Amino acid sequence: MNTNDLEKPVLSANNASALHCVMSKTDIEIAQEERALETSSEPSTALGRFLRKLEVPHEGKPLSVLRNPDLEPVPDKERTWGFWSYFAYWGLPNFSVATFSTGSALLALDLNIQQSIGALVIANVLIAVATILNSNPGIKYHIGFTLDQRMIFGIYGSYLGIIIRVGLSVVMYGYSAWLGGLCMNMIFDSFSFNYLNMKNTFPESVPMARKDLIGFLCFQLVQMPFAFVKPRRVNIPSIVTCFMALFATIGLLAYLTKTNGGPGPIFYEKVTLSASQRSWMWLFAITIWYSGVSMGVANQSDFSRFSSNKMACYSGLFIGTVLPGTFISLAGMLCASACQGLYGEAYWTPDEIVSQWLNDNYSSKARAASFFIGISFTGSQMFLNLTQNGYACGMDLAGIFPKYINVVRGTLFVQLISWVVQPWTFFNTSSSFLTAMSSFGIFTTPIVTINVIDYYLVRRSKISLLDFFTLSKKGTYWYNHGVNWRAIFSLLAGIALGIPGLVYSVQTQLKANEGMMNYFYGYFFFIPLVSGVSYAILCYFFPYRPEKFGMEDPIDYFNCFSENELQALGMLPFDDSQGDIYEIIDAREQDENSDSVIDEIDFTNKAKH
Template sequence: MLQRYFDYLKVKEGDGVQKITYLRNKDIIPMGPERRIWGVWSLTFYWSITNVTISTWSGASSLLSLGLSVGETMGIILIGNIIIATLALLNAAPGGYYHIGYTISQRVVFGIRGSWVGIIIRIILSIVWFGSQAYLGSLCLSCVFASWSKSYLNMKNTIPDSVNMTTQQLVGFVIFQLISIPPLFVKPERFNKALIVSCSATFFAMLGITIWTVARNGGSNGPLMNESGDMSSSTRGWAWMYGISSWYGSLSSGVANQSDFTRFSKKTWSSLYGTIFSLVVVGTVIPLMGLISASAMKGRYGIEIWRPDEIIMYWLDEDYSATSRAAAFFCGLVFTVSQITFNTMGNGYAGGMDLAGILPKYVTIRRGAIITALFSWVVQPWDFYNTSSTFVTVMSSFSVFMSPIVGIIISDFWIIRKKHIKLSHLYTDDPSGKYWYWKGVNYRNLIIWIICFAPGLPGLVNSANSSLTISPGAKKFYYGNTLFEFAMAFFMTYVTSLVWPYKDIEEVDSFDYFATWTDEECAKLNIVPYSKITKNDIEIDPITSVLSSEQVIILAEESIIQKE
């Protein structure tokens, strides 16, 4: 009975060579032309939706708390965004060139079995951030309900204080989570239009709130724009370093899995201009809007309000007129849709892809995304914002673990392999496969990863519990972990490849086994297209039993002769 149940849950097989194994299914093999439909605009709005969120809007608050001026804060954000854009583009290359995602690129650097290390970290991040963003989205949804009903706005709390959540917040969170499920059924590549519409509407809603707050303050930007703390040049320098690391840390998981979405691109570098514009321009303008709005609110009302949902609730409390309610409804609705869109792309699909990589026989992107959403309830994200919990700080510090992985991937793909990957060997457990290494694990890169993130652990622990003292050196390393760990991982990966070189590093497939490219693309790549592989070739299935180069050439010649 149990076996029948598991058989029922198995992912249904596709046609031809795309059979399901414990290493592959239709969602984690290289994307074929029929699914590669993202152009420049889709990839532009992919990164834009990451920035037109509550988190990015209010992000400058944590930097100002370091005692930095507004100019310094914006300088940190700009530099951080340039670093993020650079690393995102470099890390996007496996997706652009070979149409494989982060999940599969982990097999290249850590081995077929060792890949679980990087994948599991990403799954944890996806679940936690899905819950976190869902809670923020539920607060936006509450703005919509409050614009409909004053009784909802003033709803009495019937939940014990120990729960750290009000009745109003619970209603919003439950409904938001429920309406977040249907979008997860949409294929990721088909979600691009929702990105464009949601991102555009949210930008103008944020612009409207900024204009409103400044207008309410008599056209003045407010007092925060001129504040700055006194500190030594050394302290200020390390504050800059910490600010850059923390800004990068909030997006480190998105940088790491950039190839999950560039694999849907029509052309290799469709993401180039959109990524630069979205991260450097949009990613800098949005926190500036949040900063100006918070400053204007302080100037007008004497309080700093950093989140847009709190600004909306505040104006409803102050003025429950028809005009105010209409504005609250529109802004609340737009922000709710924005949070759903971002959460679906950045956390739901990302978690789904990683879960599909671990259990491809049973999990597709859709199933994995739903699992991610369901598990996000467990983390109780309301505690992140309604208590003195430092969990958000700690999660933002996960760049300690992600930066070395990004450094290893970039060094391995660009410098060591020189953009060469043998796709068929990524889906086999044959010991002669290129990415099997030693018993399925590339211990070389695994050790490099541990060496690089270990010095940052004391700082991460200290950020969670400041009563635990650490040395000044350890704290400074943590402040600059983004740059330090990336550089360490990048160069150590390269140097070890010189000392212990990989065998046949630039060997690639002679067959397009996965129907990844069009016939024209195959001609440019000098490989036999999928359309010219015979039925006999498919039945032999060279993906399961790794063939030598000579055998592949023989099969290619035979298939061409048979077709002639």
């Protein structure tokens, strides 16, 4: 008989004996430890009752200091993202104002347009490869960034990686929301000439215009309701807004280059750097571009877990990264160059270009262009901010306070707290924030590197899902008191070597150390060597081998895998509609029918082979 034709038993309370045959004693102890975390008595104090009311809605699902429904592996029926969803998810950072204006940062390195595009092509290919490597915990096991951090840093150590990502999310949410407000002003400008030329009533000490504040406020208000939308459901509007921004960019490029009669003077500028200087600036250009998307690379599992097909995810993110990332950047540089020829000034953002048109001639044609370009970039900026920063921060905060924060509450939190970073100061003062942005990858690159090394080389792509939600010392991710010191050391080593270059780039009056600056210019390449090699060496000389290390769960405890996945993993399905795992364990403790045990052991072994 072909074993593929065998019908595997579905484990439930009705055949608890079978469950105990494939669950080790350690698995049972871990599951019982999880139950202890999830069990809470009725609060007897007013504070306790108040905190109980604050707990996240969980509809009868387990809830503990380590677990809520948003942290569990994504079930098969909710994994609906295909090629276009991942094309859009990785296209959004490219179909945005920041990418359109990338040339202003790259040309400031004394590279010309041709050199800058060459560096961007290399950067985009490398980013896509790094993202694919970091996707697989989400694709294979359907877990997000939070559980990734528990895997590499330990149950308690994971808070370090999560807090780093939360901090960057808050800052970048405010930054992207401010750019979104500028895009929204293009829409309002098309409605009213008075709004276009609104006078600023703020004192000079306030580094923003009243008009910009209105746009920012409106953009924030429009974004806020999307906090209540499940992240996996924003793929369709993301696809639509990507193509709207693409058509808007093509329209800008076609009109400006045709009107100017060519690409403009910046396009023909020569590179005056020496060969050595040019090489380091190429590295820095690659690093600058990578830094802007490094946070998305780090938390890729948050969205790769929605994948319905591995190859669709790979191809969608690769094409969505490489093609738009190159074309939009090139279009932005050519538009700025054409503006230099037409208006005597290089405009690096769409709102500056549109403002020039409207002030030259407030005609119906110019207003229509302003409206379409404005709504296109507003849409792409909105879903970029939600997916890359809003939802991502919500998922991270859910990992820190699972009982009280889910994705909805976490997203609302970052929307409200993003005002604190005062994003208007990033653009309207001498703030060194825009320079410091090129260093954000210093904090996320070690996380990506350690995750890839740990998943592929140390664990051989095999992890246990049951152990993510326990404080048991037998759990795979307990390490030493809940902390994997090997990963922590490797993380800090990679970050520490990049900090001096960051300081030198911000504090230009300091005399820079050439070696440290070169490390900073190429940290996209150097940090993986430092953090990756140090982690591999530490794991070799100080191995961590708990009882379940490198083992997968024998049972689909979370009822999240498809039939094909269960067969590939050699895992038995679990029917949680007939009782949770704890009820089945309790039932087995009352049932010592040895005959059924022998039958199920024999069947399970056949099914696995």
